[in-house]
Amino acid sequence: DTAVSQTPKYLVTQMGNDKSIKCEQNLGHDTMYWYKQDSKKFLKIMFSYNNKELIINETVPNRFSPKSPDKAHLNLHINSLELGDSAVYFCASSQRTGGDGANVLTFGAGSRLTVL
Amino acid sequence: GQNIDQPTEMTATEGAIVQINCTYQTSGFNGLFWYQQHAGEAPTFLSYNVLDGLEEKGRFSSFLSRSKGYSYLLLKELQMKDSASYLCAVRDGDYQLIWGAGTKLIIKP
Numbered sequence: 001d002t003a004v005s006q007t008p009k010y011l012v013t014q015m016g017n018d019k020s021i022k023c024e025q026n027l028g029h030d031t032m033y034w035y036k037q038d039s040k041k042f043l044k045i046m047f048s049y050n051n052k053e054l055i056i057n058e059t060v061p062n063r064f065s066p067k068s069p070d071k072a073h074l075n076l077h078i079n080s081l082e083l084g085d086s087a088v089y090f091c092a093s094s095q096r097t098g099g100d101g102a103n104v105l106t107f108g109a110g111s112r113l114t115v116l
Numbered sequence: 117g118q119n120i121d122q123p124t125e126m127t128a129t130e131g132a133i134v135q136i137n138c139t140y141q142t143s144g145f146n147g148l149f150w151y152q153q154h155a156g157e158a159p160t161f162l163s164y165n166v167l168d169g170l171e172e173k174g175r176f177s178s179f180l181s182r183s184k185g186y187s188y189l190l191l192k193e194l195q196m197k198d199s200a201s202y203l204c205a206v207r208d209g210d211y212q213l214i215w216g217a218g219t220k221l222i223i224k225p
Contacts, residue, residue: 056212
């Protein structure tokens with residue numbers, strides 16, 4: 001029943017490791033996103049995909065690589081983890097990319113990454 | 117630059133009314149959103165304004181003045197479960213959302 005599901009919910013790892021977070025949506029939405037929420041609670045867009053095509057790629061280190069095998073899935077792989085990568089990562093989806101109407105975001109429950 | 121300002125924290129009493137303000141300066145404007153985020157959970161959509169005026173949805177209302185770059189979220193008949201952070205976000209163009217840091221609302225009995 002979960003609309004946007006992401007795994008794992010918690011991730012504790014050492015600096016320098018590589019980790020992945022997976023996201024799936026069953027809403028039939030065309031657009032998916034990765035957001036980072038830091039300790040100050042700002043939500044920052046990292047990536048957005050529309051129907052498997054990358055449309056937003058903010059200034060994010062290239063250690064972060066998104067992959068969208070199909071429009072229902074958007075995974076995030078992080079290489080060589082650093083202390084500053086510790087945050088909560090939210091996956092989200094919306095019906096479309098365009099700005100007409102509300103085009104509301106539906107968020108996953110978040111993945112809390114702690115880098116030691 | 118792009119900027120969204122909201123108070124960091126507010127306290128209110130159960131049963132009362134509270135108004136959470138949001139001011140924004142963005143390069144474009146294509147809608148303003150309010151989301152609610154309970155601690156440790158995902159943000160969930162509350163309201164959307166694209167034209168000036170008040171949108172009412174049950175106990176929650178949201179107001180927008182585009183000329184003043186200002187919005188507020190009004191919560192009536194506060195309940196303990198309304199304790200959460202309230203995030204203001206502006207869509208500045210076709211799809212880019214700019215988020216405020218959120219206002220943590222504490223409800224006291």
